Amino acid sequence: MNVLLTNDDGILSPGINKLADILKGSYNVVVVAPDRERSAVGHAITMHKPLRIKKIKDEENLKIFHANGTPSDCVKLGIDVVMKDKPDIIVSGINDGFNLGTDILYSGTVSAAMEGSINGFSSIAISLEAGSDITDKALLFIKKLIKSVAKNGLPKNALLNVNIPNISDNYSGVKITKLGYRNYVENFTRRIDPHGREYYWLAGKVLENINEEDSDIVAVKNGFISITPIQFDLTMYNLIDTLKKWDIQI
Amino acid sequence: MNVLLTNDDGILSPGINKLADILKGSYNVVVVAPDRERSAVGHAITMHKPLRIKKIKDEENLKIFHANGTPSDCVKLGIDVVMKDKPDIIVSGINDGFNLGTDILYSGTVSAAMEGSINGFSSIAISLEAGSDITDKALLFIKKLIKSVAKNGLPKNALLNVNIPNISDNYSGVKITKLGYRNYVENFTRRIDPHGREYYWLAGKVLENINEEDSDIVAVKNGFISITPIQFDLTMYNLIDTLKKWDIQI
Numbered sequence: 001m002n003v004l005l006t007n008d009d010g011i012l013s014p015g016i017n018k019l020a021d022i023l024k025g026s027y028n029v030v031v032v033a034p035d036r037e038r039s040a041v042g043h044a045i046t047m048h049k050p051l052r053i054k055k056i057k058d059e060e061n062l063k064i065f066h067a068n069g070t071p072s073d074c075v076k077l078g079i080d081v082v083m084k085d086k087p088d089i090i091v092s093g094i095n096d097g098f099n100l101g102t103d104i105l106y107s108g109t110v111s112a113a114m115e116g117s118i119n120g121f122s123s124i125a126i127s128l129e130a131g132s133d134i135t136d137k138a139l140l141f142i143k144k145l146i147k148s149v150a151k152n153g154l155p156k157n158a159l160l161n162v163n164i165p166n167i168s169d170n171y172s173g174v175k176i177t178k179l180g181y182r183n184y185v186e187n188f189t190r191r192i193d194p195h196g197r198e199y200y201w202l203a204g205k206v207l208e209n210i211n212e213e214d215s216d217i218v219a220v221k222n223g224f225i226s227i228t229p230i231q232f233d234l235t236m237y238n239l240i241d242t243l244k245k246w247d248i249q250i
Numbered sequence: 251m252n253v254l255l256t257n258d259d260g261i262l263s264p265g266i267n268k269l270a271d272i273l274k275g276s277y278n279v280v281v282v283a284p285d286r287e288r289s290a291v292g293h294a295i296t297m298h299k300p301l302r303i304k305k306i307k308d309e310e311n312l313k314i315f316h317a318n319g320t321p322s323d324c325v326k327l328g329i330d331v332v333m334k335d336k337p338d339i340i341v342s343g344i345n346d347g348f349n350l351g352t353d354i355l356y357s358g359t360v361s362a363a364m365e366g367s368i369n370g371f372s373s374i375a376i377s378l379e380a381g382s383d384i385t386d387k388a389l390l391f392i393k394k395l396i397k398s399v400a401k402n403g404l405p406k407n408a409l410l411n412v413n414i415p416n417i418s419d420n421y422s423g424v425k426i427t428k429l430g431y432r433n434y435v436e437n438f439t440r441r442i443d444p445h446g447r448e449y450y451w452l453a454g455k456v457l458e459n460i461n462e463e464d465s466d467i468v469a470v471k472n473g474f475i476s477i478t479p480i481q482f483d484l485t486m487y488n489l490i491d492t493l494k495k496w497d498i499q500i
Contacts, residue, residue, distance in 0.1 A: 040297050041291075042291070042292035042293030042294040042295070044290060044294050044356070045292070045356050045452060047289075047453065048289075050441075050443075050450065050451060051438075051449060051450045051451070052448075052449050052450070053450070077438070077450070080437045104484065105293045105364065106293050106295050111292065137500065141498070141500045144498055145498050148496045148497060152496060154489075155486075173499055174498050174500065176490050178483075178485040178487065179483055179484060179485045187326050188326070188327070188330055190331075199300035200303070200327070202297050202319075203297065227498070228485060229486040229489035230484040230485060231484055231485075232355060232484070233429055234355075234482070235428040235429045235479065235480060236405075236407075236479040236481040239408055240426050240428070246398045247394075247398060248424050249423055249424050250387065250390055250391045
């Protein structure tokens with residue numbers, strides 16, 4: 001089985017390298033990751049400057065490349081340029097820090113998996129609580145999940161968003177969840193630079209008191225590994241009939 | 251009524267300036283747009299460098315600002331830093347070029363409207379066929395749509411994605427649609443630079459023969475203005491029960 005790995009923390013991050021190391025025992029692993037951190041880039045792609053790609057490892061079951069593009073660029077490059085045999089599964093991560101609720105819209109990690117899904121491949125985004133160790137238990141779970149995805153498949157248009165809390169302390173199990181909602185307040189910090197000009201840091205505070213028991217946000221708080229099925233068809237089908245009644249013809 | 255305008259083509263683009271000019275007759279208009287083109291940035295936000303914002307016009311019903319951030323940053327800055335009274339509606343556009351089907355995931359235009367929606371405001375993304383004139387008819391439609399959104403409201407979690415074909419020739423009406431699927435082939439063009447090193451341009455060819463009559467892609471092809479209701483909750487609810495049966499507990 002061929003596995004394509006990418007991330008948004010960049011090729012030097014421990015998450016992707018540990019994952020590649022444990023998966024190469026069972027699969028043909030190809031890594032194509034950004035040459036530097038590309039967090040919070042959302043689903044950006046690079047159309048207006050040339051993309052370059054460089055091979056830095058070439059073992060039997062593990063090839064590693066880095067590219068000067070975004071996570072989504074890396075998935076496209078992996079599928080179309082690097083891999084002769086198409087991937088059976090695409091994994092994005094392990095990200096250093098959760099990707100939960102509405103925040104996934106900003107996430108390079110999740111967008112890379114979504115790019116895989118758009119292109120017709122079973123795809124998973126995996127994120128770990130910031131600062132926690134990548135434990136053997138977490139790696140065991142990831143291997144089990146990859147096996148399940150390979151066995152059961154995923155519907156066209158679906159991908160999985162996985163968040164793993166620090167399960168060394170307090171582990172409750174694996175939970176299938178819906179996306180929660182992350183509300184931010186006091187989004188900007190205003191400062192004055194040494195030249196007397198104002199500037200702003202984007203750094204809001206999260207308000208999370210509105211989320212339900214079956215959301216990803218509450219699940220990880222309660223020590224569960226969260227798996228949320230997500231889709232790339234954003235159509236809000238149940239609003240179509242309402243809109244048809246609006247007076248908007250010209 | 252307060253209208254916040256932004257775009258991803260940047261502050262100098264004709265689309266946003268024509269829209270601001272016709273809307274200032276009826277509304278208090280505040281423009282916060284990127285200081286340069288930021289197309290295909292998806293839902294990127296700027297967390298790791300300072301944001302700066304500059305006022306360049308201050309008329310009674312029209313204030314114009316530009317910022318060094320992405321379209322989503324501009325929406326956040328508009329809501330939290332620039333506007334004392336919150337916007338009643340947020341409009342992103344008029345983009346130079348369609349944002350259709352799965353391509354909206356890469357779109358700064360649509361992501362800016364989505365950012366508005368996440369923050370609880372009625373939001374619309376508007377795109378025009380590349381290279382077509384911004385006709386009086388198109389502007390008339392946009393004014394009518396904004397009035398309808400103000401009157402009817404939009405559900406929490408919903409926004410509208412609007413695509414206007416070149417309606418000077420061949421106009422069929424306004425159609426409520428679902429998102430189509432844009433499939434690309436031959437995604438990369440390989441070249442060799444003057445120093446002998448290879449590089450790639452991302453520039454796939456669109457394959458669109460798989461789309462249905464009620465999709466946005468087919469609607470604009472047939473001369474309709476397309477309005478697609480979209481949502482930012484990406485949970486694929488109908489997959490939750492299936493996943494609960496998988497053997498993935500550890």
